[in-house]
Amino acid sequence: MKPNLILLHGAIGSAAQMQLLADILSEHFTCHLVNFGGHGGEKPGPLSITRLSGELAAYIQHHQLQPAAIFGYSMGGYVALNTALHLPQLVGRIMTYGTLLDWNPERAAKEITLLNPETLKQKVPKFADKLAKVHGEDNWEDLLRHTSDMLLAMGQQPPISLLSMQAIEQPVKLCVGDRDAVSIKETEDVYRMLPVGCMSVLPNSPHPLEKVDHQLLAFEIKHFFLQ
Numbered sequence: 001m002k003p004n005l006i007l008l009h010g011a012i013g014s015a016a017q018m019q020l021l022a023d024i025l026s027e028h029f030t031c032h033l034v035n036f037g038g039h040g041g042e043k044p045g046p047l048s049i050t051r052l053s054g055e056l057a058a059y060i061q062h063h064q065l066q067p068a069a070i071f072g073y074s075m076g077g078y079v080a081l082n083t084a085l086h087l088p089q090l091v092g093r094i095m096t097y098g099t100l101l102d103w104n105p106e107r108a109a110k111e112i113t114l115l116n117p118e119t120l121k122q123k124v125p126k127f128a129d130k131l132a133k134v135h136g137e138d139n140w141e142d143l144l145r146h147t148s149d150m151l152l153a154m155g156q157q158p159p160i161s162l163l164s165m166q167a168i169e170q171p172v173k174l175c176v177g178d179r180d181a182v183s184i185k186e187t188e189d190v191y192r193m194l195p196v197g198c199m200s201v202l203p204n205s206p207h208p209l210e211k212v213d214h215q216l217l218a219f220e221i222k223h224f225f226l227q
Contacts, residue, residue: 005029005069005225008056008076010098010209011147012115014040014134017209018073024218028226034059036079041136044143047150049159053083060090067092067170069225073209074098077174082159084168095173095224097217098207100182101190102162108155112148117141165193173198173224177205177212198224 005025007018015033022031036052038044056079060068069092072080077096084091100107113119117140120128131140172194176187178201191199200220205212 002028002030003069003225004032004063004065005071005221006032006034006056006060006065008034008070008072008080009036009039010074010076011151012039012131012135012143013073013076013209016040016134020214021071021209021218021221024214025221028222032059032063032065036076038139038143038146039135041134041139044135044139044146047146049079049082049150049154052079053086056080056083057087057090066090069093071095071097071221071225072099074100074207078160081165081168081172084170084172085160085164088169091170093171093173093225095175095221097175097202097209097212098177098180098182099174100186101160101165102186103154103158105152105155108151111151115144115148115151117144120144162190162193165190166195169195171196171198171224173200173220175200175202175217175220177202177207179204179206181207 007022009015009017015035018033022033025031037055038047060066066089068090070080077099080094084094135143174187174191174197176182176184184201188199191197202212202216
């Protein structure tokens with residue numbers, strides 16, 4: 001029987017974002033693709049890491065996956081780590097890619113500049129059209145606003161403090177691209193706080209998952225979860 005693996009998408013993404021990776025990994029894992037609330041066509045509402053962690057916990061319990069192996073991209077990795085901190089009995093190994101962990105007001109303010117619907121429609125209309133297709137014409141702008149509110153709240157009061165990473169007992173692998181907006185240095189600083197941690201830097205890899213070599217990422221996933 002193949003082991004289960006949950007794949008978590010990033011902010012303003014959807015489960016479909018993880019499909020190509022799931023296809024590559026399907027020979028080795030039974031992959032579970034999860035849409036966070038308000039994403040992928042569901043009507044958006046207020047977002048928080050606590051809410052998203054609760055949704056992940058409910059999924060793990062409903063499908064009896066505990067302790068769950070989880071790969072999280074960007075925000076998905078943050079949700080996985082937050083769940084491990086507060087509900088450790090539900091979570092096994094965790095691997096992240098491109099997950100920003102050092103949140104502060106300045107960082108949050110910078111991140112939300114990319115989430116203004118009017119700016120996207122004017123400057124990046126193709127991306128705005130893509131968001132409308134993924135989340136629904138009537139939903140995507142509200143999703144961006146709720147996501148901005150969540151990030152600002154994370155900047156003011158980070159759900160995960162850097163010191164609290166020392167309390168995560170599960171094996172954790174932090175991956176970052178050498179061209180990611182999340183820096184190698186800050187990822188290394190967090191990795192060194194983990195009791196059972198490791199780290200990989202993917203070459204020629206930016207932050208957007210669709211631009212990452214999925215075969216290379218799948219290799220890292222298989223090496224970590226099947227060892």
